[in-house]
Amino acid sequence: MNHTISRRTAIATLGALGATAVFAQQQRPATVRLGYQKSSTLIALLKVQGTLEKQLAPLNVTLSWHEFTSGLPLLEALNLDNLDISADVADTVPVFAQAAGAELTFLAQEAPSPAAQAIVVRDESPLKTVADLKGKKVGFAKAAGAHYLLIAALEKAGLSFKDIEPAYLTPADGRAAFEKGAIDAWVVWDPFLAAAQRQSKVRILADGAGIASYQRYYLASTKFAKARPDVLRVVYAELEKTGKWVKQNPKEAAALLSPVWGLDAPTIEQANSRRSYAVRPVAAGGLAEQQRIADAFFAEKLLPRKINALNVALFNPGA
Incomplete structure (x- = not known):
């Protein structure tokens, strides 16, 4: 009898310890790694105002910020599990990440900004x-979006990519090369363009009007999206709110x-006037241009393999 009670007590104690350990794990602050670039306007505003930190505090989440020179290295870091969330990148960038096997979840989309x-x-x-x-x-x-443009x-104009001599340059290096005549x-985007x-x-030969709509996407690793949809809901809500505020102020x-x-x-005002900053959920029907972009890069032998650009996970902020 005493042995039975002892066993029951031991089992109950182990159960209590397990529950305590789970509770402690849930209470332990989680660090969310967020990547961005200079053209990530809405994220830059949220960062300088400390808004995301305040809104995520009730979820016991802290942020670590990581700046990148352009979208491709940003999504490469996401693919390598060095980031959890990516601030906005041009519509071309996810195509390259998908070709590299990245498991991406599309968090949000900015409406087209072809003149940016x-x-x-x-x-x-x-x-x-x-x-x-x-x-x-x-x-x-x-x-970058500039590459597809x-x-x-x-x-x-009746030419192909092979008709020009490409020089792959970061915006800073591109500006230096441009000014010295190298x-x-x-081809560049705002705020570097402005x-x-x-x-x-400078003179503009062409912008994206009637050629490339230039939609920007916010993404997360699918693993993180499945684990922390609560965090993504907060990020989405703040992006949407900030996008409206920028256009109004x-x-x-x-x-x-x-x-x-x-x-x-x-x-900055000139640059921001050309961006829509209209943040919205990503619908499957809204990704049609992604496939055109993927096909264009593959046709020019710039993408390693043909992909289905529509075969991606979409985040529903209202779920």
């Missing part, structure tokens, strides 16, 4: 049209971003 990226030349350049780029050296960031613009044209327009004499937003970006407020 462009192909530019120096004002004194003899190049007048996209067709004049044949045989010329063009700088841009690999797998260039491919689409060349196709529209490249004939530069900075070049205001600080240098352009001067205040520019003033907040100016010291963070190292750009004057008027330049």
Whole structure:
């Protein structure tokens, strides 16, 4: 009898200890790793205001911030499990990540902003049209939205990617190469585009109007999305709210971003005027251009394999 009681007591004690351990694990602060780049406007505003930290505190979550030069290395880090959430990247970038086998969940989408990226030349350049780029050296960031804009613009002008000499450059390196004449044209996005327009004499050969809609996506690793949908719901809500605030308060937003970006407020206002910042859930039907992008890169032998760009996980913020 005593042995039975002892066994029951031991089992109950072990159960209590197990429950305590689970509870303690749930209470232990979790660190969420968030990656972003300079053009991640909404995330930059949330960071400078400390908004996400405040909203995630009740979930016992802290944030670690990681800045990247462009979207491709950002999603590579997500694929390698070095990040949990990615701030907005251009529509081209997930295509490359999917081709590399990344398991991505699309958290949110910004409505199109076709004028927020462009192909530019120096004002004194003899190049007048996209067709004049044949045989010329063009700088841009690999797998960025600018990369697809260039491919689409060349196709529209009757050229292919093989007709130009590509120079894969980060925005900072691209600006330096452009200004010293090491490249004939530069394809870039805001706020780098606005900075070049205001600080240098440049001409736009083409932007994305009628060529590339330039939608930006926020993503998470699928593993993290399954484990912490509560965190993603908070992030989505704050992105949506901040997107509306930027459009309603352009001067205040520019003033907040100016010291963070190292750009004057008027330049930031110009850049922000071309971005929609209309954050919305990603619907399967809203990914049609992703497949066109994937097919265009594969046709130019720039994507290692053909992919189904629609075969992705979508986050439902209302679930």
